[in-house]
Amino acid sequence: MYPDKKMRQFNMLIVGTGGQGQITLLQILAEAALLEGYDIKTSELHGLSQRGGSVEVHLRFGKKIYSPLVSQGKADLILGLEMQESLKACYYANFKTNFLVNKFIQPISLVKNLTKEEVLKNLKKISKNVILVPAAEICQKELGTAVVTGVYLISLASFKNLIPIKSSSILKAIKKLIPEKYLELNLKTFDLAKG
Amino acid sequence: MFMEEILLNKPGEKIILLGNEAIVRGALEAGVNFVSTYPGTPASEIGDTFFRIAKKIGVYFEYSTNEKVALEAGIGASFSGLKTLVAMKSFGANVALDALLPFVYTGVKGPTVLVMADDPSCHSSAQSEENCRGLAYLAHILILEPSDPQECKNFTRLAFQISEKFKIPVMIRTTTRVAHQKMPVKLEKLPEKGAKLLKGRFVKDPKKFVTLPPRVLEMKKELLEKIEKIRQFSENSKINLIQGATLDKGIITSGISYLYVMEALKDYNPPTTLPLAKGERAPLNLNLPVLKLGFFYPLPEKKIQNFIKSLKKVLVVEELEPYLEKEVERLAKNANPKLQIFGKNLIPEVGELKPEIVISAIAKFTNKKYPISNIQYPISIPKRLPQLCPGCPYWLVFSAIKKAVDTKEVIFGGDIGCYMLFGTPALNIQDYLSCMGSSVGIAHGIKKATGQKLIAFIGDSTFFHAGIPALINTVFNKSNPLIIVLDNQTTAMTGHQPHPGAPATPDGIKIEEIVKACGIKNLKVIDPIKQEEFVNAVKKFLDKKEVSVIIARRPCIQIKK
Numbered sequence: 001m002y003p004d005k006k007m008r009q010f011n012m013l014i015v016g017t018g019g020q021g022q023i024t025l026l027q028i029l030a031e032a033a034l035l036e037g038y039d040i041k042t043s044e045l046h047g048l049s050q051r052g053g054s055v056e057v058h059l060r061f062g063k064k065i066y067s068p069l070v071s072q073g074k075a076d077l078i079l080g081l082e083m084q085e086s087l088k089a090c091y092y093a094n095f096k097t098n099f100l101v102n103k104f105i106q107p108i109s110l111v112k113n114l115t116k117e118e119v120l121k122n123l124k125k126i127s128k129n130v131i132l133v134p135a136a137e138i139c140q141k142e143l144g145t146a147v148v149t150g151v152y153l154i155s156l157a158s159f160k161n162l163i164p165i166k167s168s169s170i171l172k173a174i175k176k177l178i179p180e181k182y183l184e185l186n187l188k189t190f191d192l193a194k195g
Numbered sequence: 196m197f198m199e200e201i202l203l204n205k206p207g208e209k210i211i212l213l214g215n216e217a218i219v220r221g222a223l224e225a226g227v228n229f230v231s232t233y234p235g236t237p238a239s240e241i242g243d244t245f246f247r248i249a250k251k252i253g254v255y256f257e258y259s260t261n262e263k264v265a266l267e268a269g270i271g272a273s274f275s276g277l278k279t280l281v282a283m284k285s286f287g288a289n290v291a292l293d294a295l296l297p298f299v300y301t302g303v304k305g306p307t308v309l310v311m312a313d314d315p316s317c318h319s320s321a322q323s324e325e326n327c328r329g330l331a332y333l334a335h336i337l338i339l340e341p342s343d344p345q346e347c348k349n350f351t352r353l354a355f356q357i358s359e360k361f362k363i364p365v366m367i368r369t370t371t372r373v374a375h376q377k378m379p380v381k382l383e384k385l386p387e388k389g390a391k392l393l394k395g396r397f398v399k400d401p402k403k404f405v406t407l408p409p410r411v412l413e414m415k416k417e418l419l420e421k422i423e424k425i426r427q428f429s430e431n432s433k434i435n436l437i438q439g440a441t442l443d444k445g446i447i448t449s450g451i452s453y454l455y456v457m458e459a460l461k462d463y464n465p466p467t468t469l470p471l472a473k474g475e476r477a478p479l480n481l482n483l484p485v486l487k488l489g490f491f492y493p494l495p496e497k498k499i500q501n502f503i504k505s506l507k508k509v510l511v512v513e514e515l516e517p518y519l520e521k522e523v524e525r526l527a528k529n530a531n532p533k534l535q536i537f538g539k540n541l542i543p544e545v546g547e548l549k550p551e552i553v554i555s556a557i558a559k560f561t562n563k564k565y566p567i568s569n570i571q572y573p574i575s576i577p578k579r580l581p582q583l584c585p586g587c588p589y590w591l592v593f594s595a596i597k598k599a600v601d602t603k604e605v606i607f608g609g610d611i612g613c614y615m616l617f618g619t620p621a622l623n624i625q626d627y628l629s630c631m632g633s634s635v636g637i638a639h640g641i642k643k644a645t646g647q648k649l650i651a652f653i654g655d656s657t658f659f660h661a662g663i664p665a666l667i668n669t670v671f672n673k674s675n676p677l678i679i680v681l682d683n684q685t686t687a688m689t690g691h692q693p694h695p696g697a698p699a700t701p702d703g704i705k706i707e708e709i710v711k712a713c714g715i716k717n718l719k720v721i722d723p724i725k726q727e728e729f730v731n732a733v734k735k736f737l738d739k740k741e742v743s744v745i746i747a748r749r750p751c752i753q754i755k756k
Contacts, residue, residue: 017579027211040211043377045318051584052581053579053581068372071458090570091570108579
């Protein structure tokens, strides 16, 4: 499944737009990877760059990790919270990179946006492993809110073996990191991803 | 269950920390008493973390009015014997510079650590791509450069020790990819202390604290002697580390660049999935010797000379300006005049480094093939720029301006805050942008030089930070810009820190009282939701012969919730 069977390292990005909760998702995954005894590096951005612009965060874990940034062409998984942003992340992809992408487009004002079909067609030109999931739609329908889309997708990534972290570790990390009043919703999201 | 994991007192345990949080932890382990800051990305989380925990753990913390004031507060605490930390971003260091130079002369009483955070690639920095390493040459300030959060913690502790030993302030220089990097950090013991603040005591000692000539020149001499002693310490310090084999090629690096170098040398394998071009060597597969420098100033010159003595070629891997490369060139003149020095001929001087840039440079340096192939973007993807949040009160100000004036005719001065986004193509009402408070200062100059119509925008926190002297200048030297203070009652861009006009308690300093006290008559405080009133005020004030101020007061949508 993974390029390196001994799990020397796993490289992933979470991409989307400002305010989609990338930093929390990164925290959950990093905590889960720590539970499994990996060395970890993440890189994130704060400040003005978050305000509605493109946001990409990096997570790497394995035996010993140096760089906090994933190198060009080395991503094992690109988790896309928005379709156009997922396509932008192809800088980090190779033809075996797994794309797990929310079927959702956040329009960019004043320019011609890509359609879902255009994005999907072009993602498939880059990698043969593209999974498009209407995650926001599913969360909205089943849980009444799309705010947990990211948690749904990282849970799904674990259940689908797209990320070498046990789903039980992700569950533990969610319980540790999510504040009490949102915990139940997030646990339901995790169960929903389990299917 | 949010607990403050950063306060966990279990030596040997590993917890995941952001670089900035690791600096906080290092300061706590060192027993810090007094912390001051002004928020600025990528340093903000240092203050924000102390803001959350300080009261519980007997540490004094403040968001100061600006970075110079923050440093001066820290100097006062240090003179009174307290262990002190002052944090700011690169541009804040410029503001604080006036206080920094004499502080390095006087030295500390209580050990003092300064954190200055650079932002290569300007992810959250509008005004310049700054490199705070230059301060070493200007101010003789000691500089340590951590690569990752573990080093952020360890170096902060060490910086306090060095400061205590040599009675001098020590600076930790981070960059965005260090400050906003996370990893599991191994903890050390926290000192036992309660929630009670430690009181210092200022003991009179004019010989130490007063930089009046002729004493100031003696102080400079003493400082230079001290630096040479510290250089000896740097020569022996474990944070300047040589690793790898002995070959005729080597690498000198520091900070984040070190991690990319190690990525290239140790950790790099080409994706097994990528077809290699015919004859292309797969891994770099190198074990070059690496000199990693934890000290930027003072440099361990002998250690560098010993490292380069037996080399034919050396590659200096550093972000931004080639400060280190120039030092290596200087040291090679004696140690190894034939040494071939590579650096900025293979590595860009503009923008942050990335692992692939360093891998490519090392490949060229060692005459190997660059093992990464480019993926071409299959289609052009529209660019997504940052923008004002939906519901942001600044939209209302923008809308009123469009109604009130011919935006082609009026000049618009921008300043530092979310309203910089007035400069994005969709809004396009920003004709100049420089540093904190400068919208007003530059407005005065343009007004004097041209008499053209001008509106200067300035945020509430920015007004307190550096806007007030510029405002007073328009009165004193008689110019008539229209100044719109965008008062959203918080320091929004950096994460909603309080400021003098919007503290948690309701007794904040009112901006309108300051404006009135300057003798400014053309003053209105308007909630921009009242569009008509706002439009009329702009029209009326734009033609006045004296300076005018509109305070557009409506809270940030993010704190209103």
